Amino acid sequence: MKVHEYQARELLASAGIPVPPARVIESIDDAAGAYKDASRDAGTDLVVVKAQVHAGGRGKAGFVKLVRSASEATDAARFMLSNRMVSVQTGAEGIEVKKLLIAAGVDIAHEYYLAVTTDRATRRNVLIASAEGGVEIEKVAEENPKAIIKTPIHPLMGLQGHQAREVAFKLGMKGKQIGQAVKIMTALAQLYVDKDCTLAEINPLILTPPTADAPDGQLLAIDAKFNFDDNATFRHKDVQAMFDPAEENPGELRAARMGLSYIALDGSIGCLVNGAGLAMATMDIIKHHGGEPANFLDVGGSASEEAVTEAFRIILADGTVKAVLVNIFGGIMRCDIIAQGIINAARNVENTDGSKGFQVPLVVRLEGNKVEAGRELLRAAASDLPTLQAADDLTDAAKKVVGAVG
Ligand code: GDP
Ligand code: MN
Numbered sequence: 001m002k003v004h005e006y007q008a009r010e011l012l013a014s015a016g017i018p019v020p021p022a023r024v025i026e027s028i029d030d031a032a033g034a035y036k037d038a039s040r041d042a043g044t045d046l047v048v049v050k051a052q053v054h055a056g057g058r059g060k061a062g063f064v065k066l067v068r069s070a071s072e073a074t075d076a077a078r079f080m081l082s083n084r085m086v087s088v089q090t091g092a093e094g095i096e097v098k099k100l101l102i103a104a105g106v107d108i109a110h111e112y113y114l115a116v117t118t119d120r121a122t123r124r125n126v127l128i129a130s131a132e133g134g135v136e137i138e139k140v141a142e143e144n145p146k147a148i149i150k151t152p153i154h155p156l157m158g159l160q161g162h163q164a165r166e167v168a169f170k171l172g173m174k175g176k177q178i179g180q181a182v183k184i185m186t187a188l189a190q191l192y193v194d195k196d197c198t199l200a201e202i203n204p205l206i207l208t209p210p211t212a213d214a215p216d217g218q219l220l221a222i223d224a225k226f227n228f229d230d231n232a233t234f235r236h237k238d239v240q241a242m243f244d245p246a247e248e249n250p251g252e253l254r255a256a257r258m259g260l261s262y263i264a265l266d267g268s269i270g271c272l273v274n275g276a277g278l279a280m281a282t283m284d285i286i287k288h289h290g291g292e293p294a295n296f297l298d299v300g301g302s303a304s305e306e307a308v309t310e311a312f313r314i315i316l317a318d319g320t321v322k323a324v325l326v327n328i329f330g331g332i333m334r335c336d337i338i339a340q341g342i343i344n345a346a347r348n349v350e351n352t353d354g355s356k357g358f359q360v361p362l363v364v365r366l367e368g369n370k371v372e373a374g375r376e377l378l379r380a381a382a383s384d385l386p387t388l389q390a391a392d393d394l395t396d397a398a399k400k401v402v403g404a405v406g
Pocket of ligand 1: 048
């Protein structure tokens with residue numbers, strides 16, 4: 001589960017990590033007032049207007065804007081709330097922006113990158129840090145991996161003070177910066193564990209220029225991203241409360257409610273499969289034969305008529321689907337029962353135009369217990385389901401479905 005930046009900032013602040021004050025608005029009319037408040041907080045005229053969406057790359061896409069007056073803030077708000085944001089992380093169609101963060105602007109002497117995630121290779125959580133933080137971090141990781149410092153975290157002892165200090169030194173920090181950085185790194189590592197995160201990221205963590213009060217400058221988190229383990233959110237009411245359905249794919253939301261695993265992709269062949277491994281194999285073979293999967297839909301072990309009907313509805317609601325491949329292995333469930341379920345579902349599913357019955361090509365490959373009886377039922381159903389084809393095996397199924405989309 002992902003959350004918005006403003007929610008991530010609240011989490012950081014609750015863990016004692018310094019974050020500039022900010023507020024959220026949803027309407028252009030509120031921009032001027034929010035600008036005045038943020039500017040008062042900042043003690044200068046510098047304020048940042050930031051689109052709140054579950055995708056990064058906002059700065060480069062023009063959806064993080066530094067403004068110096070209420071009218072500039074209003075212009076920035078108008079632009080962001082009336083244009084879809086297209087960034088490297090969104091896909092070409094972009095995403096709608098519904099909320100904006102209006103934050104006190106800060107002067108930046110340096111931008112660092114700081115994150116905690118889980119490293120499968122070492123089977124530990126890992127602190128990732130770089131002195132080359134900011135909007136180019138992906139490029140740094142690719143072109144200059146030496147600039148990324150990775151520190152494994154002991155599962156029982158957590159991030160140790162000496163480890164955090166060593167990272168701060170490697171980042172080139174000095175004087176009071178070191179103590180501040182150690183506090184921030186330790187708090188971030190603890191937050192990661194406490195909230196069952198899969199990613200806790202601050203980018204950038206910034207250093208402000210020296211002042212009389214703070215001659216070594218001050219470290220502040222000005223952007224943050226948290227991802228949470230969906231299997232653990234049940235034990236965090238505060239995390240659950242941050243869920244924003246408006247940021248989710250509608251098909252994925254609907255599937256989750258039915259206990260189906262559905263992931264929308266950008267091809268044209270809908271896939272309905274039982275079991276994640278079979279789903280992977282199905283997508284591989286579609287690609288092998290020159291097609292592109294439109295989704296990954298796993299109905300789980302049961303493949304009941306109800307689950308298949310809802311799965312068909314979800315797949316057909318995606319206008320880009322040109323054909324559907326059903327690939328089901330009958331283990332505990334018999335193929336004849338599954339076939340009857342598919343046939344009933346195909347007859348009864350509602351199309352987006354209100355009509356009933358499957359209209360796009362539907363290729364069904366069954367295997368396992370009572371498969372012959374299942375195929376017989378599929379063949380017999382072809383009279384009132386003209387787009388239905390039974391496949392002999394997986395290769396045959398892939399060829400038929402790829403052929404059907406042309
Ligand atoms: P992202 O592009 O989605 O990661 O959005 P960020 O919040 O990280 O902002 C992108 C960039 O905008 C940062 O790396 C900074 O360089 C700049 N930026 C954001 N907030 C401020 C601010 O308060 N002051 C200044 N000077 N720059 C900022
Ligand atoms: Mn950022």
